Amino acid sequence: MKTLTPIRLILYVSIFLVLFDNVSFFTNVIKTYYPIGVENLAPLLSVGVMLTLFIALLFTLVSFRYTIKPILILILLVSSLANYFMNTYQVVIDDSMIQNIFETNLDESMELFDVKVLLYLLFLGVVPSYIVYKTPLAYGTWQRERLRQLKTVTILLLLMVLIFFSFSKFYTSFFREHKPLRFYTNPTYYIYSLGKYFGNTFHIQEALKPLGRDAVVMERDETRRKKLLIVVVGEAARADRLSLNGYVRQTNPLLMKEEGVVNFSNLYSCGTSTAVSVPCMFSIYTKADFSIKKGRSIENVLDVLQHTGAIDLLWRDNNFNSKGVANRIAYENYKRAENNPVCDSVECRDEGMLEGLEGYIDERPEKDVVIVLHQMGNHGPAYYKRYPQAFERFTPVCQTNQLEECSQEEISNAYDNAIMYTDYFLSRVIALLKRYDVERETTMIYMSDHGESLGENGLYLHGLPYFMAPETQTHIAGLMWFGTNSTDKEHVAARRDSALSHDYLFHTILGVMDVNTSVYDASLDMTRP
Numbered sequence: 469m470k471t472l473t474p475i476r477l478i479l480y481v482s483i484f485l486v487l488f489d490n491v492s493f494f495t496n497v498i499k500t501y502y503p504i505g506v507e508n509l510a511p512l513l514s515v516g517v518m519l520t521l522f523i524a525l526l527f528t529l530v531s532f533r534y535t536i537k538p539i540l541i542l543i544l545l546v547s548s549l550a551n552y553f554m555n556t557y558q559v560v561i562d563d564s565m566i567q568n569i570f571e572t573n574l575d576e577s578m579e580l581f582d583v584k585v586l587l588y589l590l591f592l593g594v595v596p597s598y599i600v601y602k603t604p605l606a607y608g609t610w611q612r613e614r615l616r617q618l619k620t621v622t623i624l625l626l627l628m629v630l631i632f633f634s635f636s637k638f639y640t641s642f643f644r645e646h647k648p649l650r651f652y653t654n655p656t657y658y659i660y661s662l663g664k665y666f667g668n669t670f671h672i673q674e675a676l677k678p679l680g681r682d683a684v685v686m687e688r689d690e691t692r693r694k695k696l697l698i699v700v701v702g703e704a705a706r707a708d709r710l711s712l713n714g715y716v717r718q719t720n721p722l723l724m725k726e727e728g729v730v731n732f733s734n735l736y737s738c739g740t741s742t743a744v745s746v747p748c749m750f751s752i753y754t755k756a757d758f759s760i761k762k763g764r765s766i767e768n769v770l771d772v773l774q775h776t777g778a779i780d781l782l783w784r785d786n787n788f789n790s791k792g793v794a795n796r797i798a799y800e801n802y803k804r805a806e807n808n809p810v811c812d813s814v815e816c817r818d819e820g821m822l823e824g825l826e827g828y829i830d831e832r833p834e835k836d837v838v839i840v841l842h843q844m845g846n847h848g849p850a851y852y853k854r855y856p857q858a859f860e861r862f863t864p865v866c867q868t869n870q871l872e873e874c875s876q877e878e879i880s881n882a883y884d885n886a887i888m889y890t891d892y893f894l895s896r897v898i899a900l901l902k903r904y905d906v907e908r909e910t911t912m913i914y915m916s917d918h919g920e921s922l923g924e925n926g927l928y929l930h931g932l933p934y935f936m937a938p939e940t941q942t943h944i945a946g947l948m949w950f951g952t953n954s955t956d957k958e959h960v961a962a963r964r965d966s967a968l969s970h971d972y973l974f975h976t977i978l979g980v981m982d983v984n985t986s987v988y989d990a991s992l993d994m995t996r997p
Contacts, residue, residue, distance in 0.1 A: 700893075
C-alpha cells in the first residue's frame with residue numbers, strides 16, 4: 469500500500485466523509501433551499517468543497533503521530549452510524565439526541581438496529597477504517613511535522629476565505645437564513661454536540677439545591693377526604709391522534725364514555741425527547757428557563773411533596789427510567805417480568821403497573837398518596853410491539869422497526885393501535901381510582917412527554933431541535949379525570965381549549981394535593997380560576 473503523508477490521508481478521509489456520509493445534509497440543502505439548476509450548481513459545489521476543507525482543518529489540528537489514525541478510525545465508524553440514523557429517520561444528532569444515546573439501555577437501542585445498519589457500518593465504517601489502519605504514513609521530525617501542520621492550517625483557512633468571498637452573496641444568505649442546515653453536517657455537528665453535552669453534564673457537581681422545604685398540606689375540614697392522585701407520563705402520544713381531539717378514527721372509545729374527563733386540545737411539550745421533557749415536566753422551571761444542567765441541580769415537585777411529610781409517593785416505570793426525576797422517592801421497575809405480571813412474548817405491558825396498587829394505597833389510610841406511572845406508550849419505531857394483539861384494530865400494520873420499509877398507512881395503523889391501548893390503560897387507571905371515590909378525593913393527570921413524526925415530510929420519530937420541530941413532535945396528548953368528590957373539575961374544564969404546556973404540571977400537582985409552599989404559582993395551576 470502506498471505511503472502517504474498524514475495531511476494527504478486527512479484530505480482523503482475528509483473527501484470520503486463529505487461524499488458518502490453527508491447525504492442527509494446535501495439532500496436538505498437541495499430539497500429545501502437550493503434546488504439543482506445551472507444558477508445553483510457552482511455554489512452547491514462550493515459548499516461541498518467548503519465542508520471538506522473545514523473537516524480537514526479539524527483533523528489537522530489533532531494530527532499527531534499517535535493520535536491521527538485512532539481519531540480518523542473512530543470518526544469513520546461513528547459517522548457511518550450517524551449517517552444511517554439521519555438518512556433513515558431524518559433525525560439530527562444534537563446534544564439532546566446524544567443525551568438520549570447515553571441514557572438508552574440495550575433493550576431500547578436494539579429496536580433501532582437491523583441488517584441495514586450493519587451494512588452502513590461495514591461499508592462506510594469498517595472498510596475505510598481498515599484502509600486507514602493499513603496505510604503507512606511518512607513522518608518527519610517533530611519540528612518538521614509541526615511546521616507542515618501550520619502550513620496546512622494556513623492553506624486550508626486561506627482556501628475557505630477565498631471560496632467565501634468568491635460566493636459572498638450566496639454564503640451571506642446561506643449562513644444567516646439557513647442555520648438549521650448545519651445540524652445535518654456529519655461529523656462536524658455531532659462533534660460540536662458531544663462537546664456541548666459533556667460541558668452540560670460533567671460540570672463541577674454542586675450540592676442539590678433544596679426546593680419547597682416549607683411545603684405543608686393545608687388543613688382540611690372534617691368533610692374533606694384524603695387525596696389520591698395518579699400521574700400518568702405518556703410516551704410519544706401526539707394530540708391529533710386522539711378521537712377526543714376530533715381524530716376521525718375511534719382511538720379513545722373508552723375515555724369518550726367516561727364522566728369526569730377533561731381533555732386538553734391545545735397542550736404542548738417542553739421538549740421533543742424523553743430525556744428533556746420528563747425532567748422538565750416535573751421541574752419548577754418553565755420551558756423558557758429549563759436546561760438539563762439546571763434541572764439536575766435542583767429538587768423537583770416530587771421532592772416538594774415529600775417535604776410535607778404527609779404524602780407518600782411511588783414511581784412505577786414501564787419505560788426505561790425516570791431520567792433522574794424519581795431518584796429520591798420509592799421507585800419500581802416494571803420493564804422486568806419479575807415485577808410486572810402482565811408480560812407476553814413481546815414485552816411487559818403498561819397495565820401491569822396497576823397490579824398491587826390497591827394494596828399500596830390500602831396500607832396508607834392516613835396519608836395522601838401520589839403515584840406516577842411512566843408508560844411505554846407509543847415508543848417508536850416498533851409501534852407494533854406496543855400493544856397486545858387484541859388491540860390490532862387498524863390494519864395492515866408496519867411489522868418492522870425500519871419505518872422507511874413501510875407505507876405511511878401501515879405506520880399510522882400501528883401507531884393508532886398503540887394509542888387505543890393507552891386509551892384502555894387510562895380507563896383501567898380510572899377504574900382503580902373509582903374504587904376509592906367514596907373515601908378519597910381522586911384525580912388522574914395524563915400528559916405525554918412529546919409527540920411523534922410518522923413520515924410527514926419524510927420525518928420519523930422525534931428529537932428534532934424544538935425551534936425546527938414540526939407540531940407533530942410538540943403538540944401532545946393530555947387530559948385529567950376527576951372523581952365525584954373532587955372540587956377541581958370546574959376550573960380545569962374552563963381551560964380545556966386554552967394554550968397549555970408542561971409548564972403547568974408542577975403547580976397543578978401542588979394545587980391538586982393542597983400543598984402550600986412559597987414555590988407554588990397559582991397562575992400555572994390548571995385547577996385554579
